[in-house]
Amino acid sequence: xxxxxxxxxxxxxxEKISSNQQIIYGDVPPQLLVPVDQHIGKPCEIIVEKGSxxxxxxxxxxxxxxxxxxxxxxxxxxxxxxxxxxxxGGQIKQCALxxxxxxxxxxxxxxxxxxxxxxxxxKLTVEEIRKTIADAGIVGxxxxxxxxxxxxxPPPEKTIDALIINGAECEPYITSDHRVMLERAGELIKxxxxxxxxxxxxxxxxxxxxxxxDAIEALETTAKxxxxxxxxxxxxKYPQGGEKQLIKAILNREVPCKGLPMDVGVVVQNVATxxxxxxxxxxxxxxxxxxxxxxxxxxxxPGNIMLAVGTPISYVMEKFGIxxxxxxxxxxxxxxxxxxxxxxxxxxxxxxxxxxxxxxxHIIGREENPCIRCGSCIKxxxxxxxxxxxxxxxxANNIPRAIRDSIMDCIECGSCSYVCPADRRLVHWMRLGKNxxxxxx
Amino acid sequence: MFFEILIPGxxxxxxxxxxxxxLYIASKKFYVYEDPRIGEVTEMLPGANCGGCGFAGCAAYxxxxxxENSLKKPCPVADDETMSQIGALLGLSADTGVxxxxxxxCKGTSQNCKFVMDYKGIEDCWAAVLVADTSKACSFSCLGxxxxxxxxxxxAMRIEDGIVVIDDEKCTGCxxxxxxxxxxxxxxxxxxxxxxxxxxxxxxxxDARKACAVACIGCMKCEKVCEDDAIHVNNFLAKIDYAKCxxxxxxxEVCPTNSIEIREVTVDA
Numbered sequence: 001x002x003x004x005x006x007x008x009x010x011x012x013x014x015e016k017i018s019s020n021q022q023i024i025y026g027d028v029p030p031q032l033l034v035p036v037d038q039h040i041g042k043p044c045e046i047i048v049e050k051g052s053x054x055x056x057x058x059x060x061x062x063x064x065x066x067x068x069x070x071x072x073x074x075x076x077x078x079x080x081x082x083x084x085x086x087x088x089g090g091q092i093k094q095c096a097l098x099x100x101x102x103x104x105x106x107x108x109x110x111x112x113x114x115x116x117x118x119x120x121x122x123k124l125t126v127e128e129i130r131k132t133i134a135d136a137g138i139v140g141x142x143x144x145x146x147x148x149x150x151x152x153x154p155p156p157e158k159t160i161d162a163l164i165i166n167g168a169e170c171e172p173y174i175t176s177d178h179r180v181m182l183e184r185a186g187e188l189i190k191x192x193x194x195x196x197x198x199x200x201x202x203x204x205x206x207x208x209x210x211x212x213x214d215a216i217e218a219l220e221t222t223a224k225x226x227x228x229x230x231x232x233x234x235x236x237k238y239p240q241g242g243e244k245q246l247i248k249a250i251l252n253r254e255v256p257c258k259g260l261p262m263d264v265g266v267v268v269q270n271v272a273t274x275x276x277x278x279x280x281x282x283x284x285x286x287x288x289x290x291x292x293x294x295x296x297x298x299x300x301x302p303g304n305i306m307l308a309v310g311t312p313i314s315y316v317m318e319k320f321g322i323x324x325x326x327x328x329x330x331x332x333x334x335x336x337x338x339x340x341x342x343x344x345x346x347x348x349x350x351x352x353x354x355x356x357x358x359x360x361x362h363i364i365g366r367e368e369n370p371c372i373r374c375g376s377c378i379k380x381x382x383x384x385x386x387x388x389x390x391x392x393x394x395x396a397n398n399i400p401r402a403i404r405d406s407i408m409d410c411i412e413c414g415s416c417s418y419v420c421p422a423d424r425r426l427v428h429w430m431r432l433g434k435n436x437x438x439x440x441x
Numbered sequence: 442m443f444f445e446i447l448i449p450g451x452x453x454x455x456x457x458x459x460x461x462x463x464l465y466i467a468s469k470k471f472y473v474y475e476d477p478r479i480g481e482v483t484e485m486l487p488g489a490n491c492g493g494c495g496f497a498g499c500a501a502y503x504x505x506x507x508x509e510n511s512l513k514k515p516c517p518v519a520d521d522e523t524m525s526q527i528g529a530l531l532g533l534s535a536d537t538g539v540x541x542x543x544x545x546x547c548k549g550t551s552q553n554c555k556f557v558m559d560y561k562g563i564e565d566c567w568a569a570v571l572v573a574d575t576s577k578a579c580s581f582s583c584l585g586x587x588x589x590x591x592x593x594x595x596x597a598m599r600i601e602d603g604i605v606v607i608d609d610e611k612c613t614g615c616x617x618x619x620x621x622x623x624x625x626x627x628x629x630x631x632x633x634x635x636x637x638x639x640x641x642x643x644x645x646x647x648d649a650r651k652a653c654a655v656a657c658i659g660c661m662k663c664e665k666v667c668e669d670d671a672i673h674v675n676n677f678l679a680k681i682d683y684a685k686c687x688x689x690x691x692x693x694e695v696c697p698t699n700s701i702e703i704r705e706v707t708v709d710a
Contacts, residue, residue: 090573092580342558342573425563432568
């Protein structure tokens with residue numbers, strides 16, 4: 001019986017139109033804008049300056065604390081200047097503009113030059129594993145960008161007894177994780193084994209939604225013969241890939257209010273992150289590129305492409321023949337939780353799982369109307385929050401009540417906004433409320 | 442007939458007598474002495490409960506003033522006369538300080554600074570900043586989504602052509618709008634010094650100019666022309682030292698991008 005979480009959830013159209021497209025390899029663009037900050041946590045310190053010569057894999061920005069992450073240059077080249085650029089998330093941040101030595105070189109050639117390292121994961125020490133992951137600048141590649149080494153270093157009083165690999169990919173349109181699971185299953189399992197060793201051989205569960213039967217099959221075949229690795233097919237329901245929902249679905253454990261997965265003894269990692277961990281060990285390759293799904297109704301040939309971190313969106317658009325004049329909405333990430341962006345010069349970052357381009361036909365553009373008290377948002381909320389009530393609390397600046405009613409447990413999945421018949425910007429109100437609380441403390 | 446009226450009358454009268462006695466006893470027994478001056482000061486204060494003094498409304502401020510017996514923290518809204526009256530009542534000398542008003546350091550109207558996106562979210566500056574740092578070409582620009590207007594208790598602010606316009610006459614200098622602005626572009630200036638740099642862009646001159654037609658480009662012309670050493674360019678942005686400014690208006694004349702503004706001097710301050 002396929003598993004799922006119990007509370008709320010919605011069924012948006014899947015639109016996985018690029019799921020049959022093999023991962024293609026992009027070329028090295030004529031210039032790269034490597035953002036200094038691509039993670040949640042303390043900002044990095046930029047260590048290159050105008051005119052510095054950088055090599056592939058060389059540090060561009062150094063982490064400044066434990067909850068921080070390194071950034072590396074994906075190419076050999078020269079730093080032209082340090083510029084401030086609008087990012088895909090909307091914030092304006094510092095970027096290192098790198099002019100590569102060999103623009104136009106296909107990425108397969110670049111990847112071939114990386115060393116191939118053979119190792120036995122069981123001989124690695126715990127410190128070695130954490131240090132390699134931290135040095136490689138690996139962050140959660142599902143979208144949040146939380147530094148992975150922090151997630152892999154739970155405090156000693158919390159025992160981890162299960163590890164979940166998140167291959168649910170519940171967002172519409174995105175297929176990058178799907179293709180990774182299908183095409184690079186072997187490397188994925190190797191990465192998983194490193195994590196299994198880190199947590200003393202805990203059982204591993206790979207959660208995959210049932211709309212990817214080929215990926216389930218591929219991983220089941222590859223995982224055969226390994227101890228304690230189980231592929232768990234999941235019911236197709238959004239947000240199945242939410243950390244807390246996935247734990248509920250697979251292990252039937254509930255993460256407590258304001259708690260973290262480690263409170264119930266679980267660590268969740270995204271498949272793209274696990275692949276990056278594999279690369280860091282077997283190719284000594286820091287996180288410098290990722291698979292990005294290019295889709296949306298303006299893309300004639302949607303696909304999945306391996307792109308260097310820092311590749312400008314305009315370069316991707318040219319490659320996929322997208323007319324900038326026609327684009328009305330550009331979303332980085334999925335349509336549910338992704339961020340709309342306004343600058344075609346923004347670069348691809350470590351957390352860009354997809355780039356979606358739409359024209360007018362996909363804009364609803366209706367005004368926000370009064371709440372009709374239908375309760376749809378409450379039914380849809382996977383965290384069991386009374387969403388409609390919060391908007392009134394925030395409007396009235398009744399912050400203590402919002403805290404009491406656990407506004408901070410909102411995972412911003414957008415299910416409430418999706419179902420609202422009055423087009424209320426519910427998730428935006430929730431984010432505003434959470435922002436007010438963070439600001440006041 | 443007579444008794445039918447008399448009995449209810451007596452019953453009600455009896456009730457009234459008992460409860461009034463109870464109330465009388467309670468008011469004597471649970472009497473709390475409150476300095477009568479607190480009430481008097483509250484009466485004198487503007488009564489807008491704006492919170493500009495840092496207390497929860499005028500009554501709380503009056504309690505503080507009488508309790509501490511000090512007027513070191515003057516009500517930012519009340520005029521000199523009111524403050525000296527309060528001072529006379531408490532036997533203190535009131536120092537009202539320089540009257541200040543809020544001024545917007547931006548002139549990015551829809552003509553000067555183009556919108557780069559079509560924001561359709563909640564009408565609130567903080568909510569807009571969550572989506573993107575800016576919806577206009579200049580990342581320091583006023584977003585025009587009325588967060589400060591809602592914070593203003595004195596109806597001194599309105600949105601005009603995409604930016605906030607402040608009515609100097611109505612602004613009392615309570616400062617509540619300053620913290621309501623996510624872009625940090627509202628600042629206090631002495632009411633009498635009507636010259637303002639209407640830009641907060643610290644980008645390089647060329648970038649600033651590209652973003653907005655009336656941006657400060659850091660050309661230093663104002664700094665050179667100023668005879669009182671009152672205007673300085675730092676980080677590609679001019680800043681006025683109001684203690685030294687004499688309102689001569691020379692910087693306004695030389696500014697090539699019209700990003701320094703002088704208004705007609707208001708007399709009352």
